[in-house]
Amino acid sequence: MRTKAVRRPLRGLGLLCAATLALTACSSGSTSGSGSGSGPVSAASLDAALDKGGTITVWAWEPTLKQVVTEFEAKYPKVHVNLVNVGTGDKQYTALQNAVQAGSGGPDVAQVEYYALGQFALGKSLLNLDKYGASDLSKQYSPGPWNSVSVNGGIYALPMDSGPMALFYNKKVFDQYQLTVPTTWDEYVDDARKLHAANPNAYITNDAGDAGFTTSMIWQAGGHPYKVDGTKVSVDFTDAGSTKFADTWQKLLSDHLVAPVTSWSDQWYKGLGDGTIATLATGAWMPANLVSGVPSASGDWRVAPLPQWQQGRTAGAENGGSSLAVMKSSPNQDLGYAFLKFANAGDGVQTRLKGGAFPATTADLDSQAFLDTAFPYFGGQQANKVFSDSARNVATGWQYLPYQVYANSVFNDTVGKAYVSSTTLASGLKAWQDASVKYGADQGFSTGR
Structure with missing residues (x-):
């Protein structure tokens, strides 16, 4: 089980010892x-x-x-x-x-x-x-x-x-609205539209802006926005993986297809329980949180492989x-x-x-014992088989910044604007890129795009 860590802003903390x-x-x-x-x-x-x-x-x-x-x-x-x-x-x-x-x-x-x-x-x-x-x-x-x-x-x-990622979905909701479990993110967007059209109070997922989720999605898309070689650091949120994510997720935001609900809030737990939040794309540590936080929905939820950015692929992320x-x-x-x-x-x-x-x-x-473990919460599904496959298929080569804690702390000031204004995700990512590069340079790193 993963204990949720709330990541609060660290403005002015000076996480790195000095400018150099x-x-x-x-x-x-x-x-x-x-x-x-x-x-x-x-x-x-x-x-x-x-x-x-x-x-x-x-x-x-x-x-x-x-x-x-x-x-x-x-x-x-x-x-x-x-x-x-x-x-x-x-x-x-x-x-x-x-x-x-x-x-x-x-x-x-x-x-x-x-x-x-x-x-x-x-x-x-x-x-x-x-x-x-x-x-x-x-x-x-x-x-x-x-x-x-x-x-x-x-x-x-x-x-x-x-935390290999998987798609947690409410089977009861999917059955009620005759939705097909998506295998690609394009299909996921289609499901989002069908669900919200059928029930304006229901959303495919929630997202109020989260740095960890964003970087994980870009990771799965094959993106490499961060490149670190000793003290040389580059940040580029215009690479192919970042663009795939931004273009697809922008459709959900522009059409108001995701619930503007913050994860781990009381409203979030309520949505997971009453079916108004139908899926979560998150890490394999989530089951215990569902069991303890949303007991009323036991038996409703299932686990599926993470949708893919390209049909037929099996790429995962942490x-x-x-x-x-x-x-x-x-x-x-x-x-x-x-x-x-x-x-x-x-x-x-x-x-x-x-x-x-x-x-x-x-x-x-x-191990067979691990793979065969049945989850009563997921209707007896052997969910570890999905998680294990995801762990084996995590895309390689991902890097974080040597000051990622700071970078994440300014996410809401940059990318977060796309969730509350007309700013696009692409513009928000560019602002995040600029802020990250500037901070790195101030800390003595050789930075660039």
């Missing part, structure tokens, strides 16, 4: 204690660190980690894990950056969402895990999450979960998901990595899956 963050170290300097060296660390060294013991602090909000900590401490009784929730998403990133800049008060291990990982990795506040042989774990994870933790030639975290990273300033890096490996590549994976997390590990995505 990417060019200089943002960490508090050299560390002492286990794992502070830069050379390879053997399995024997990790075992010795665990046997010696100590205390590590983990900043994370993901609820299944509580049980993981309990089991880790039972297996390694000389190690104590102090699990602290300092806030979800942006709240934690603010606290984390403040600790980095102060040179003290930070954790040994931090949960970092994939979209935010680059800014901390390139800011040199995260430990490159290559010295532990982390790159050897690549085949254990699905492509999307692994690509996200691979930054500028290094491995800066281990994937904790994933929406959401987090990693665990070791802070470069940690005096207990070996213990930190040992916890990461236990939680994200060891026994902790099954613990989290039992708690409702969606896996990033291919062995679990492919």
Whole structure:
């Protein structure tokens, strides 16, 4: 299950250490204690660190980690894990950056969402895990999450979960209005028109403007608006994938075919329950949220593959998901990595899956028990088969900006205008592009289109 992280604006936060963050170290300097060296660390060294013991602090909000900590401490009784929730998403990133800049008060291990990982990795506040042989774990994870933790030639975290996208749809509504489950986004637009014409109070989906959704849709369309090579960054929302999304979604906005309802609001939950919001294109972490948030619609909903931008394709994208990273300033890096490996590549994976997390590990995505799991909420459908296929088909090559948290915070000031005025999505994306380029240049990056 994905705990919803509300992404609030971070105007003026100064997420990057200084104007030349990417060019200089943002960490508090050299560390002492286990794992502070830069050379390879053997399995024997990790075992010795665990046997010696100590205390590590983990900043994370993901609820299944509580049980993981309990089991880790039972297996390694000389190690104590102090699990602290300092806030979800942006709240934690603010606290984390403040600790980095102060040179003290930070954790040994931090949960970092994939979209935010680059800014901390390139800011040199995260430990490159290559010295532990982390790159050897690549085949254990699905492509999307692994690509996200691979930054500028290094491995800066281990994937904790994933969010391959699927189309959640209200079968009861589709049957009532004789709609066909769309296999392409053009068919999706057609369904939107038919539904709203038949019932002016019903909409194919909601969308009040969301940066994460927009970038995920562009990702699935084959877009590569962000290109990052060290300190060289380019932003181009006129590429083919971005244009496909903007042109198609503009039809929905221009004809008022999407409910102007903010996700996670009371009105949103009501719409999902009463059938006035008929679909959601979102990550595989959504089922648990439907079960807990919209219990009255149990049995009405189903899951289908994400509609395609080109008939016959099977391209997917990620929406959401987090990693665990070791802070470069940690005096207990070996213990930190040992916890990461236990939680994200060891026994902790099954613990989290039992708690409702969606896996990033291919062995679990492919296991028969996982694939055969029946979801009562979806009328007994084996929905994991859809999610697993989506995870395998995530389009490759996607990159986020090394200051994506800031970029997302100004989404509503740029692209968001297309949802509340005559501004087009294409114009909004151009404004977002310009704002992102300017901010990057101000932070010392070499930027351009």
